[in-house]
Amino acid sequence: MALTINDELRDATLRHHISIQRLSNGIAEQMRQRLEDLETNVVSILVDRQATVEGSLDSSRLNFLLRKLKGEIQDNVSEMQAALRQELKDLSRYEASFQTRMLNNFLENEIDAPLASELNALLGEPVNGYLLKDAMKSFSDNTFNAMKAAIQSSISQDGSLEDVLASIRGTQENNFADGVMARVNNSITRTASDFSNSIVNDTASLVFDDSGEVEGEQWTATLDTSTCFECMALDGEIFKVGEGPEQPLHNGCRCTMTPVLSGVKPSSKMRFNSWLKTQDAETQDEALGPSRGLLFRKGKVSVDRFTNRKGMTLTLDQLKKKERSAFAKAGL
Numbered sequence: 599m600a601l602t603i604n605d606e607l608r609d610a611t612l613r614h615h616i617s618i619q620r621l622s623n624g625i626a627e628q629m630r631q632r633l634e635d636l637e638t639n640v641v642s643i644l645v646d647r648q649a650t651v652e653g654s655l656d657s658s659r660l661n662f663l664l665r666k667l668k669g670e671i672q673d674n675v676s677e678m679q680a681a682l683r684q685e686l687k688d689l690s691r692y693e694a695s696f697q698t699r700m701l702n703n704f705l706e707n708e709i710d711a712p713l714a715s716e717l718n719a720l721l722g723e724p725v726n727g728y729l730l731k732d733a734m735k736s737f738s739d740n741t742f743n744a745m746k747a748a749i750q751s752s753i754s755q756d757g758s759l760e761d762v763l764a765s766i767r768g769t770q771e772n773n774f775a776d777g778v779m780a781r782v783n784n785s786i787t788r789t790a791s792d793f794s795n796s797i798v799n800d801t802a803s804l805v806f807d808d809s810g811e812v813e814g815e816q817w818t819a820t821l822d823t824s825t826c827f828e829c830m831a832l833d834g835e836i837f838k839v840g841e842g843p844e845q846p847l848h849n850g851c852r853c854t855m856t857p858v859l860s861g862v863k864p865s866s867k868m869r870f871n872s873w874l875k876t877q878d879a880e881t882q883d884e885a886l887g888p889s890r891g892l893l894f895r896k897g898k899v900s901v902d903r904f905t906n907r908k909g910m911t912l913t914l915d916q917l918k919k920k921e922r923s924a925f926a927k928a929g930l
């Protein structure tokens with residue numbers, strides 16, 4: 599079957615999305631490296647002040663130490679914020695030029711890339727309700743509070759410097775997953791990737807809107823077993839530009855939007871569902887869980903039936919009321 603223009607657009611968008619993911623992973627990695635520097639500096643502050651760390655809780659020396667730590671964290675986070683902002687700016691320019699070039703491959707009348715001022719305005723948009731500076735401020739506060747709690751709880755239990763360092767860095771036996779730094783790392787990784795995804799999507803919508811040639815945006819989920827039910831169900835849906843659910847839809851959401859050109863038949867719906875049908879039972883179970891895997895195979899339940907209209911995932915009990923015959927066929 600011949601590919602329609604919109605199928606070609608979708609394939610180009612998906613390939614491009616992989617390189618965007620790589621860039622945004624690189625941005626998150628850069629933030630984590632900056633956190634390693636912070637960790638080194640925090641450790642040296644604590645080592646220098648061993649007497650305070652192993653001293654009494656109410657001393658003014660402790661307050662002095664905490665102020666010093668707070669200053670160190672704030673300095674680091676403000677550098678991270680400036681670096682992240684610059685990266686997001688570059689990412690947005692890259693996305694704008696990609697989408698403009700891609701559309702120009704398919705359109706009769708060439709369109710221009712968005713103006714720098716339009717792109718800069720996107721950087722001021724909130725993500726998950728937070729402006730970048732607010733997200734970084736709360737990241738800084740949370741990092742400080744977690745370290746402060748680790749120090750105070752160690753002191754109140756007459757712990758040693760080593761105890762404090764272990765609760766901040768984590769312990770080798772738990773692969774360092776039990777320390778403050780592991781949580782802080784996860785948090786900055788999420789923030790960086792949510793802001794990256796969001797600026798990419800906003801930039802693409804801006805290009806689509808400005809072009810006057812894009813009729814809609816088609817929700818395009820990643821075809822693998824980590825995609826959540828909500829995103830599976832949305833996959834293939836077409837929205838007016840900028841009017842679909844905001845991406846990222848949830849923490850770690852990897853979905854993208856493919857432009858649908860005016861007057862051209864959109865790419866076929868329910869892409870995730872058709873893809874999953876071509877996979878083996880083990881992969882289907884990994885994506886859906888064992889019961890829903892059976893329903894999908896034997897009960898012929900499509901992936902959009904696992905959520906309600908609002909996108910909430912239905913429990914198996916709720917699903918049973920809706921899909922009685924499918925449950926019977928699946929032997930559940």
Ligand SMILES: [Zn+2]
Nearest residue numbers: 829851852853
């Ligand atoms: Zn998603």
